[in-house]
Amino acid sequence: MTKDWVIFTDLDGTLLDSTTYRWTAARRALAILRQRGVPLVIVTSKTCAEVLPILRALRRREPFVVENGGAIYFPEGYFPSRIPEAAPATRGLRRVTLGTPRRRLVAALNRAARRTGVHVRSFAAMSAREVAERAGMTLLEARRAGRREFDEPFVLLNRTDRAWKRLRAEIRRQGFHVTRGSRFFHILGNNDKGAAVHKLIAWFRRALGTQVNSVGLGDSPNDIPMLRAVDVPVLVARPGGRYDLETLAAVPQARRAGGVGPVGWNRAIVRLLA
DSSP states (O other): OOOSSSEOTBBBBBBOOOTTTTOOHHHHHHHHHOOOOOOOEEEOSHHHHHHHHHHHTTTOOEEEETTTTTTEEETTTTTSSOTTTEEOOSTEEEEESSSSHHHHHHHHHHHHHHHTTOOOOEEGGHHHHHHHHTTTHHHHHHHHHHHHOEEEEEEESSSSSHHHHHHHHHHHHOOOEEESSSOOOEEEESHHHHHHHHHHHHHHHHOOOOOOOOEEEEOOGGHHHHHHHEEEEEEEETTTTTOHHHHHHOOOOOOEEEEEEEHHHHHHHHHHHH
């Protein structure tokens, strides 16, 4: 690991193309990170079951954050200091749990929908085939996406700002949080991407010394806490070349990547490191 940089990145619409889920356009930047030994930490709304195949394909074995900060995974022995709150997990990984169990989130979402008269449809009510059709995934990818523990994605069937505001207010009144990603809304507990990133930055600084510069790349409102937690926030353009206005307003100091998805991601990393 280098003492210069640690890169934290969202996946969908950022490192991965929002339609094809490919990172081909980011190959140059990925090669630079590999050559320099810069840690690349995925911070996503995806599940552990979804992230592991991506890490294998990228040939990376590093910490990662799943389900909007619901849990942090890292390889056994990755950090020289012991992480007391970490428990054994799958495939030689350890896990720090930060999120609320999914069953509580689903119950809170359904309760909020009833009380506000807003119609929603969450992953818990969808078949794998429906998830695949809505997200442009294969059936296998959709099944992996459904293996959720700390975050429940959903769609609004009442597509009005008023319905969204009513539902959001009721969810918050119950003590839960809600955010928006590239495709879905998400209900979660008292966790977010930023809280997980803060922990990881502290662990990296303990391992590498204080000379750690953190970079975060994202494209959507659920990335706001992560972008606020890093030294250098970078906002990647959405399809059509526009930047998310809510995220820009919340993180006005964010650099613009200068491109959509992995094209912008590649350009931002090369500009930063090359």
